[in-house]
Amino acid sequence: MVYDCIVIGAGHNGLVCAHDLARAGQKVLVLERRDVVGGCCVTEELWPGWHVSTAAYVVSLLLPEIERDMELARHGYQVLPRSPSSFTPFEDGRSLLLGADAAANHKAIEQFSLRDAARYADYEELLTQVAERLEPLLVQTPPRLGIPAPGGRSWSLSQRLGDAKQVLGLLDAFRDLGDDFGEAVRLLTGSATDMLDHWFESDELKGTLATDAIIGTFQPPSSPGTAYVLLHHVMGQAGGARGVWGYVRGGMGALTAAMAASARQRGVEIRTGAAVEEILVRKGRVRGVRLAGGEEIPCRAVASSADACWTFETLLPADHLPAAFLSSVRRIDYVSASMKINLAVRELPDFTCCPGNEEPGPQHRGTIHINALPEMIERAYDDAKYGTSSQRPIIEMTIPTSVDDTIAPPGHHILSLFVQYAPYKLAEGTWDDQKEAFADRCLDEIARYAPNVPDSVVHRQVLSPVDLERTFGLTGGNIFQGAMSLPQLFTMRPVPGWSDYRTPVQGLYLCGSAAHPGGGVMGAAGRNAAVAIRADR
Numbered sequence: 001m002v003y004d005c006i007v008i009g010a011g012h013n014g015l016v017c018a019h020d021l022a023r024a025g026q027k028v029l030v031l032e033r034r035d036v037v038g039g040c041c042v043t044e045e046l047w048p049g050w051h052v053s054t055a056a057y058v059v060s061l062l063l064p065e066i067e068r069d070m071e072l073a074r075h076g077y078q079v080l081p082r083s084p085s086s087f088t089p090f091e092d093g094r095s096l097l098l099g100a101d102a103a104a105n106h107k108a109i110e111q112f113s114l115r116d117a118a119r120y121a122d123y124e125e126l127l128t129q130v131a132e133r134l135e136p137l138l139v140q141t142p143p144r145l146g147i148p149a150p151g152g153r154s155w156s157l158s159q160r161l162g163d164a165k166q167v168l169g170l171l172d173a174f175r176d177l178g179d180d181f182g183e184a185v186r187l188l189t190g191s192a193t194d195m196l197d198h199w200f201e202s203d204e205l206k207g208t209l210a211t212d213a214i215i216g217t218f219q220p221p222s223s224p225g226t227a228y229v230l231l232h233h234v235m236g237q238a239g240g241a242r243g244v245w246g247y248v249r250g251g252m253g254a255l256t257a258a259m260a261a262s263a264r265q266r267g268v269e270i271r272t273g274a275a276v277e278e279i280l281v282r283k284g285r286v287r288g289v290r291l292a293g294g295e296e297i298p299c300r301a302v303a304s305s306a307d308a309c310w311t312f313e314t315l316l317p318a319d320h321l322p323a324a325f326l327s328s329v330r331r332i333d334y335v336s337a338s339m340k341i342n343l344a345v346r347e348l349p350d351f352t353c354c355p356g357n358e359e360p361g362p363q364h365r366g367t368i369h370i371n372a373l374p375e376m377i378e379r380a381y382d383d384a385k386y387g388t389s390s391q392r393p394i395i396e397m398t399i400p401t402s403v404d405d406t407i408a409p410p411g412h413h414i415l416s417l418f419v420q421y422a423p424y425k426l427a428e429g430t431w432d433d434q435k436e437a438f439a440d441r442c443l444d445e446i447a448r449y450a451p452n453v454p455d456s457v458v459h460r461q462v463l464s465p466v467d468l469e470r471t472f473g474l475t476g477g478n479i480f481q482g483a484m485s486l487p488q489l490f491t492m493r494p495v496p497g498w499s500d501y502r503t504p505v506q507g508l509y510l511c512g513s514a515a516h517p518g519g520g521v522m523g524a525a526g527r528n529a530a531v532a533i534r535a536d537r
Helices: 012-023 064-069 102-109 114-138 157-175 178-189 192-199 203-214 226-233 253-265 308-314 323-330 374-385 431-447 465-472 524-536
Strands: 005-008 028-031 043-047 050-053 079-081 086-089 095-098 246-248 269-271 276-282 285-291 296-298 302-304 338-345 367-370 394-398 413-420 457-463 508-510
Touching (some): 012 302, 043 338, 050 338, 050 413, 095 102, 178 192, 203 367, 374 394, 413 431, 431 465, 508 524
Antiparallel strands (some): 276 285, 285 296, 338 457
16 A cells, blocks of 8 residues: 555644645555654653653643644543643742732732732733734744745746745734834844843742743743743643643643544554654655564655654655755754653642642642742753753743642642753763752752652652653754754744755655744644645645
């Protein structure tokens, strides 16, 4: 059998791409290297009775149209909103709770600054205005600036005019912001520090918001381009309302399990434990794939949800690619400094600033920011830029069991820690030798705010940046399949001139986070790639 398309990787983007192609009548096969569907969006029973979202841990950015078209709710997908959404404890005994309630936010912030409390709603409104103008771009193929047409042909005049119209449309989308246009430019190109300093005066609020700009990056909030990531705070509606990030009942793998069920219903075949060793090419065109065991499977197209490094440098012989293209691929920035720690605990954290852990309270439901002060974040980065893990790491802690009682034994809980900064490249030693000691340091930092946590740990899993690369195929441990900095977004992603999901090899496409619009549990890259594949057929 010759498949119309083989999708490499059964992560959420690969499953969306496969579903959309099958819905259009194509015969599709998905090949997953691991023994479980989901990629980074997976639930695994690490210990009996503990069902852990091993990598990705919250959802908001998933496109509503994907949720609707794949009928995910019918296949068991359910989002559990979190309220409030954010809790930041401080060592002086105070804390900051933020959520969707504007009056409650005002009251929470005014303990630190009356001025900041008065301005916060306007700040949120600005972010919302910019996010609403950017969101349509997520499901658009970026303009083909500099990309050659397939088969050595030239793009038609109408196609070139269409690209120019798209660029002008982007500018027009921001023109009606009026006096806020300058603030939008600051948000899209500046640093989180500059943006937050312009709006607020209290370090407690600025630090809490700044953590949104650094998660998953190897940059301090003072680095240009980090302000853009602040927009993710208000983007997406998968939690039931704009910017409300939620947990998935049953863990994040319940989402991809629903996607897989939907894809199979459309006729998609999914094989796990099937590692692709090589993408087979003849005369500049895809002809199939070869698996690690030697099996060759013919197809007319391949959509890779692996990152660009894996796709073009591991799975594809270099002589099939133009030297200039390969050189650009090798310059992609995969620098990373993130660690994921999953903890099974016998009781909830009991915060000194907000006592109580018999039942989940507001302080347990949302994202908990540890060490979230601007100076602490900058100092944590200073350690990492010289190749050492942060002495006082920045920790984003979530407790999915605070709203989901299906994933842990009764009375027990799961703590999910996403940690900055743990540089992929260490100046001395290896992560295999150092990761457990660093995890101990993270627990010590949490104990400054919730002293009961270290002794409550029953099991733990520590995933260093190297482990993230080994387990999930993330080059450099980068969770976004390439840094989400300005030079690697939109028409520049994955490399300049090749932002339309196509590649120099005819019939080979990128359908994962390596392509526009990048990382996050969104599904847009998979859907956009399917549009390109269908158009070429």
